[in-house]
Amino acid sequence: MISDVLVIGSGGAGLSAALEAKKENVKVLVVSKAYPTNSQTCQAQGGINAVLETTKNDSVEDFIEDTFIASKNIASKNSIKKMCETSEDIITWLDEIAVPFSRNEDSDIAQRKFGGTTKRRTCYSSDYTGLKILHTLYDQCIKKEIEFLNEYFFLDFIKEENSIHGAIFLNIQSAEVVKIFAKSVILASGGYAGIYEGFTTNSNMTTAEAIVKAYKNGAKLSNLEFVQFHPTAIKGSNTLISESARAEGAYLVDTKGNRFIDELSTRDEVARAITKKLINKEEVYLDLRHIDTKLIDELLPQEKILAKTFKDIDITKELLPIVSVAHYSMGGILCDEEAKSSLKNLFVCGECAQGNIHGANRLGGNSLLEIIYLGKKAGMSAVENLKDSSIKEEIEVEDYQSYIEEILSSTKVVNVLTLKKELGEKLFYHLGVFRNKKEMEELLEYLNKLETSLKTATIEDKSKIYNKSLIELLELKEAVYMAKLITKSALSRKESRGAHFRTDYDKSLSSFEKRSVISLKENVDELTYEDVV
């Protein structure tokens, strides 16, 4: 198969990139392991940040400043500025293509105040913002006749020297390996917080294998140690209660019913305050009982349903027990302002990318903005790149069909679900809200052993028809590799900054006011620190 632009991933970033590229009337193919209506983006509830003409008492300068302060000085002010300056255009575009934004009494797009910000600048669609955006983008893709291949699992890139010329996929429905050649490839495969299985707000599809493949093919990764922990997930299910709850006035209270932190501090601070209480065997609750029921029904209907469904709690009358769990990856594949990765013909956007915008701590509402902003940049750059690239069908690639057959014919059966859970638990307790050298070194030892034992592993189900266990095994192998890269990055940053808090180095150090960069040099991980300008 051949395409001009190949987009891997059909979340908000991938679809924005595809739509932008399609404007130039080139062939665009979007391939993903799930269906476009069902990516991580559809779980985003709270909203998307922007300064609009109608936004009261706010300015683009304040938006830039808030984002930069939250980044703990390791984002690029220039990149942030460009994104913030474009925010109104992005909301106007989304509004025009029919995203049903909530409105205020003047019929202007309504905005709420999120944590770590000084102003009300988060636009929303009730508490279904990501879902509404994603489905509207998909409608547009259908209208523009963009092609899709769903349930195709990305296995590897097609690469010659330092250039990417396409990708290899496994058809999940048939276990058949397929090569797709393209002049430009956009990777929009989402983040890596999902590998904290059982301790994450992410879906079980957010598993990082594509980021690992980019790394193994020579792409630079950056800031991997910055895993954001969301303060408020429902205890027992890890289902997210969006920051919009606190934005609309919900309190955080401890076992004695006392509030113990400004609920709208940045996420790293709130998550630490909550986790300290939990370590001390206290409970922490989200308290919405004082909020008008009508307001809850209008602005937080999903949160109300989630609390009822997953905990059988009526948030208008009862306290909701919560915990802080892995939520978002600030790190990812390093790219420049035009979404270019360090590999020729490869562009990256969305949560898999490290575009120097979030630094050590992302503000709620900035991710949905970034995925569209950087997604559009990736689409533009991919089209621009077409004139310098060509289809190279003669490149020899690894025989993945034999690799799949080999896995299926092995006799060493492992229970992937149990191992995924074990990995998640180890990551949460050894590389969680609080970390230290000893715990992380123990984790590395565990990861090395697990990696070795998975080399020849297989699953019980040997079928080739819709073998989801096979996909889960492939995901797990790369998740372990990803976990090692995060751990190495976290061990190397001997300081505390934003979401990365080390109990053995509890201060920020100016010598670490840099982004970390990890890359593979002759099969050895090389970690460096670079100034961010």
Ligand SMILES: Cc1cc2nc3c(=O)[nH]c(=O)nc-3n(C[C@H](O)[C@H](O)[C@H](O)COP(=O)(O)OP(=O)(O)OC[C@H]3O[C@@H](n4cnc5c(N)ncnc54)[C@H](O)[C@@H]3O)c2cc1C
């Ligand atoms: C519960 C929750 C609530 C959130 N709320 C907000 C919010 O209110 N505001 C905000 O700004 N941000 C929010 N976020 C963050 C935001 O939703 C994400 O950062 C964003 O949606 C990521 O978009 P994406 O397009 O990069 O990735 P995704 O939406 O994760 O899409 C990734 C795509 O890649 C595909 N893919 C992955 N691996 C492979 C593979 N191996 N082969 C083929 N395809 C693959 C997937 O199938 C999917 O189509 C929230 C996140 C969560 C988890």
